[in-house]
Amino acid sequence: MDALTRKSYELRRDIIEMIHKSEAGHVGGDLSVIDILTVLYFDVMNVNPDNFKDENHDRFLLSKGHCADALFVVLGEKGFFDKQRAIDTFSQYQSEFIGHPNTDVNGVEINSGSLGHGLAVGVGMALAAKMDDRTYRTYVVLGDGEMAEGSNYEAMMAARQYRLDNLCATVDLNGLQISGTTDQVMSSALLAEKFASFGWNVIEAEDGNNCAQLVEAYKKAAACKGKPSVVIAHTVKGKGVSFMENEKKWHHGVMTQEEYERAVKDIEEVLA
Template sequence: MIDYNALYEKAKKIRRNVVKMIYKAQSGHPGGSLSCVDILTALYFGKMDVDPHNPDRADRDRFVMCKGHSSPAIYATLAAKGFLLEEELDGFRQFNEDLQGSPDMLRINGIDMSTGSLGQGLSAACGMALASKIDDVDYNVYALLGDGELQEGMVWEAAMFANQYKLDNLLAIVDMNGLQIDGSTDEVMSLGSIAKKFTSFGWYVLEIDGHDFDQIFGALNTFDKIESKPVLVIANTIKGKGVSFMENACEWHSNIPNEAEFKLAMEELR
């Protein structure tokens, strides 16, 4: 039985560390990092088979943070899981440190793919999922994309590929917070019906509240039952979730809190 209250507290701690990292570095992307924390918490503490003491195990599950600019969220999650020491988070975006603005798989245990160039992550995840089948090594691949990222054409090539090769060990999750750096996704480049698009590409599609652990785990359990096709979860989220003045505000895609805002955020995330 999964303890949702424990996950809620863990997610709050991860959010606190996200804000601390960005404030200390005076650089980063708080909005999209905060919107995906509940998804990451569910994956790393209730679903994925990963071991910080054996991070390169051949049959481990893989995770691709396609929206690499939300790196504070994955770094804070990896620290909570034991892949990183919490004090390492202080090196975020600092010279001569490993935790740079985009994740680097060659420098950080637990990072399965270097990302940051939007649109490429899902293709890498497809390659990992296909390798599992070719090598006959049983593992799942989880990919987290931003909704604005779906405006990149390479995503749709990967979507076509995943269906062609029946990658039923691939789960893609869209962090559907509705905002990107220039405004709403509808205003910048409307995505139309993501569900209809991916369904037409042969995917099994689910839509959930990306902050509701019961719905998140319901989708993850459904993924386990689907055969011969990849699964997409559209997770409706709130950009800046957990910090009132950051929520649903596109300027907090990459704004940096001042001292007063930082203190208020820490108070709200207690």
């Protein structure tokens, strides 16, 4: 097993612990997006606790902010704060580790949580880089359910208008949202075509939970000049925990003790 995949499964174990302790969070989406976050933070992006205040660090926005749980374990692992404290206090009384990204947590760029905001903010960040001739890149992670928000399409237009090749969106396309499949609720089947028709460079990761495929996708994005790129990551909601995979009830389900033990066992088996 390669180092990134190993890390993504170790972080899955952290997520399961955090979710079980807090009886909160969005476990299904955490497990679909964790490989994307792992690859971005441990392979692609130039951001760490030492350069976070520098003007030229890569920017990251989790537009699908309800998966803050996954972001917090990644930031903790990256050294922005004590990861175990995040796991122990997530969603608890007076904790800064609330259910959405916020700037009280070291490593978070801007407060988010309402869907459909991240891409426009990312456009502003990428524009600022162009204005100042800075080389940092801006990465925005969106959910496929979130793509029903119309504000995304305003941002997609502007990103192309200003040829923001320093902006890379990722859609965590797991095909499920709180009420059911995206096909039942609002289809995400034509997302690649939508981005392409808005003039974006579209890169599909057939297995969006495969770190090697994601690494390749982000290399292609960085190499593309003159337009923004999107990685459409075809993921599995609940990936890595057998009974959660592709089950809408695990959008934000709470595990029984027995379920928790089974989830840990599933992950430990992969790590072994």
